[in-house]
Amino acid sequence: MLLTYGKRINLTKYDQELERIEIDLILEGINRYYGYDFRDYDYEMLKRRILSFMRVEKLKTYSSLQEKVLHDRNCMYRFLNSLVISVTAMFRNPAFFHSLRDLALPYLRCLPFIRIWHAGCATGEEVYSMAILLKEEELYERSIIYATDISEQALRKAKEGVIPLQLMQEYTKNYHMSGGKHSFSDYYTANQNKAIITHSLRKNIIWAQHNLVSEASFNEFHLILCQNVMIYFNKSLQERVQQLLYESLAHSGFLGLGKAESIRSTPLEKCYKVMDVHGKLFRKVDEIG
Secondary structure (H helix, E strand, O other), X not given: OEEEOOEEOXXXXXXXXXXXXXXXXHHHHHHHHHOOOOOOEOHXXXXXXXXXXXXXXXXXXXXXXXXXXXXXXXXXXXXXXXXXXXXXXXXXXXXXXXXXXXXXXXXXXXXXXXXXXXXXXXXXXXXXXXXXXXXXXXXXXXXXXEEEEOOHHHHHHHHHOEEEHHHHHHHHHHHHHOOOOOOHHHHEEEEOOEEEEOHHHOOOEEEEEOOOOOOOOXXXXXXXXXOOOHHHEXXXXXXXXXXXXXXXXXXXXXXXXXXXXXXXXXXXXXXEEEEEOXXXXXXXXXXXX
């Protein structure tokens, strides 16, 4: 496949088959050499992002991309960051956080210790949102939040707890819509054009690299949030990750998904009770089989 800067050459059916083979070879090489498995990601999404990366790197063929990512580790990490989607915001989908406050936390309050997993946490805005929620419900001191992502770059940014100050007006609105009880500005300090999350919200957060596609669970959790991650997977991979999340939940634990995600019409549908169909909050109720 040949790429011209600004546009692609129209492909015949046979060219499309060859293109698929070339992309598959790139993904196979990355999986075998670096251990990152993108083979079951949505193909059309991957192709768009690969072509975009090739334009930026001024690479004209898939073969040249394969050679560069396998021989240049820095290029590989640039490529990885171009494939990983880090879209997040504080209190994104306020209705979900409202549901957490009203429907999940009253149950979690009864536990002596609360373990929470943010799977695919991106740059951490929603992790800090959870920390605020727990703080307001007087649960933070007996909670631990495991925040994981495949991207080291996203995790480094998340750990810093620094957010552009210009976003805080939007985040303040989200916070109040989610049922926030205090002044949102209590949770950060403004420094020039930056908002720095207060240290007291960071102490019970463990940041770690984790690949949902290829790695196993590492604990049992009372609440798992995996929002807007599986929409980039094909059906087979979605079911594998859903199984991983199910097995990672404690009995009667809660699962939060993104707006476009659901357990409906999946093998695990009967294993959850729908707590909020719009907020995409579910509770584990049964064993498989």
